[in-house]
Amino acid sequence: MAPYEPEQDTSEVGELRVGRRKAARYVVPVAVAGVAAATIGLVPALATSGDPDLPKVTAQELIEKITASDTQRLSGNVKISTDLGLPSMGGMAGGFAGAGGGADRGDGEGGGGSAADPKSKLMELASGTHTLRVAADGPDKQKVSVLEDAAEYSLIHNGDEVWAYDSASNEAYHAKGFQVSGDKGEAEPPKGVPATPKDFAEQALKAVDDTTSVKVDGTAQVAGRDAYRLVVEPKQSGSTVGRITVAVDAETGTPLKFTLTPASGGAAVIDAGFTKVDFGKPSASTFDFAPPKGAKVTEADEHAAEGRDFRDKAKDGKEFRxxxxxxxxxxxxxxxxxxxxxxxxxxxxxxxxxxxxxxxxxxxxxxxxxxxxxxxxxxxxxxxxxxxxxxxxxxxxxxxxxxxxxxxxxxxxxx
Missing domain, CATH: 3.30.310 (TATA-Binding Protein)
Structure with missing residues (x-):
């Protein structure tokens, strides 16, 4: 492997900060069913292979490449695993919801919740390994599907509508109006929840300051594409974060793989990467959805009202602030x-x-x-x-x- 630039000098930190702030504007706009901290342990032979011979770049140049990237269209598969050292959350989610009187349960009892509600589904991605099928066509069309053994969960944003569908329960969740939720209960698809390597990279770049080491450390192949490896490490002792590695597509500047290794060593806590990716325009039909016959459909505004009623009772009528x-x-x-x-x-x-x-x-x-x-x-x-x-x-x-x-x-x- 050819040598690469040494650790980024702290004198360039200001420029790095500017670069990562600009980079945040170019995040692939995928509306996701992800995890607060979603991860994967990708099988190396599946996701990465070889060390392609690429022109040398500095960390600053690579961040600028991410900044210049404006990938609005793509489709492919992302494999995600979470290894936070927590027990499996899948079965617990229902238990917690049940203790709350059923307001957010997906069994159709009590508070009338929906198994397709993205807020309920996110908990399941907090542990284990999951495969996502993703597609994006600009800021108004995105789709993420969680592929399971005998079922599929999909979250689709198309224009001002968001649909979520859980095939296992044959339940759908519908939000009309793509806006931030508030006291009036307007619908909001999940945001700020990472599901693609680009989402994770954006969060990592926000940490770049004078407490951080940033460098380029070789090359890799991810999902059949040549990539540079950008490494971000804390300079301070006492952090549980060991290092963050981002594989950046050499042609487009799009992050293809994200790995967060803990300071304690062992398997990655967060490791999300494409196993298949295509930067062409997805078919328009990808973002079409109509609930199947017999599916239970929950409207987001009705569900939000039920949730507020339950929370008010739990607080003796007082609102959390x-x-x-x-x-x-x-x-x-x-x-x-x-x-x-x-x-x-x-x-x-x-x-x-x-x-x-x-x-x-x-x-x-x-x-x-x-x-x-x-x-x-x-x-x-x-x-x-x-x-x-x-x-x-x-x-x-x-x-x-x-x-x-x-x-x-x-x-x-x-x-």
Whole structure:
């Protein structure tokens, strides 16, 4: 493999910031059923092979290439796996919803929820391996299908309409009007949820600052296309993030594969990549949808009203507000930043014994919890391979992509 440019000098960080902000404007507009932190462990032989001989580029030039990329049309398959070290979320999602009176359940009982509701479906992608079929034709037409063994879930945005369909339950979810949801319950398809390598890369580039190392580290082939490997690493110690690698298409500048490796080593926490990609215009019929005969159709505005009714009852008629996240502040900066806030009521975690937590949730908490002590008193650290959170017995929460020791140190310093 030919040598590439060394680590990006910090004097160029300002230009990198400008580059990644511009790059954010050119994200492939795929309306997704994705995960807050979706990932894949791609089989290397399937996704990547060989080291193509490409002209040398610097990290700055490669980011500029991403910036210049304006890929509005594509289709293909993306394989995604999540390895956060969490138990499988598929069965738990229903348990949590059931504990909430059924407002968001997909069984058609209680609150009349829909199995096709994207908000319910996202939970299932938080663990395991999934294959997505994606297509985009500009900002007004996108489709993502989650392919399962004997079923398929599709989310389609076409003009001012969004349809979601779950073939396993023969249920559909319909949102008319592509706008941000608010107090009036307007429909909104999921946004800010990454599902393609481009989505993940946009988030990673936002982290580029003087706490970050950025470099080009060789080449690769992804989905049969030549690509450069852009590597982003924290310079600070204490972060759970080891490195982020983005394979960037040499011709179009489109990210083809995204890998987040934890500082602890082992399998990738996030690794999302195309196994097949075509930059041609998808057929217009790709974005057409009509619910099959006999399908149960839930309208988004009706479902939003039901959800509000349930939330009002749960809060004794009081509405949750941002102020309920008391004293939210950020400790530190960069990759080791920690969010500090106080739980409503100023108390620690409720327990199943008090009747405030469903058994399914208690099992999850117990499986993740680790008791700790310090100047702050005592508390519980809930750990994943990427995000950790310390909840103290007096009701404070410290959370971030940092180690348990970093959380304890922050809690001690705050007392």
């Amino acid at each position: 941002d102020e309920d996240l008391n004293d939210l502040k950020v400790i530190g900066e960069g990759w080791t930043a920690i969010a500090e806030l106080r739980l409503p009521g100023g108390q620690g975690l409720p327990t199943a014994g008090s009747g405030d937590v469903p058994p399914e949730a208690q099992k999850l908490l117990d499986s993740l919890g680790d008791q700790v002590n310090g100047k702050f008193g005592s508390g519980t650290v809930f750990s994943t391979r990427l995000i950790n959170a310390l909840v103290t017995d007096d009701g404070k929460v410290y959370a971030g992509a940092v180690t348990k020791d970093a959380l304890v140190k922050a809690a001690n310093a705050a007392h």
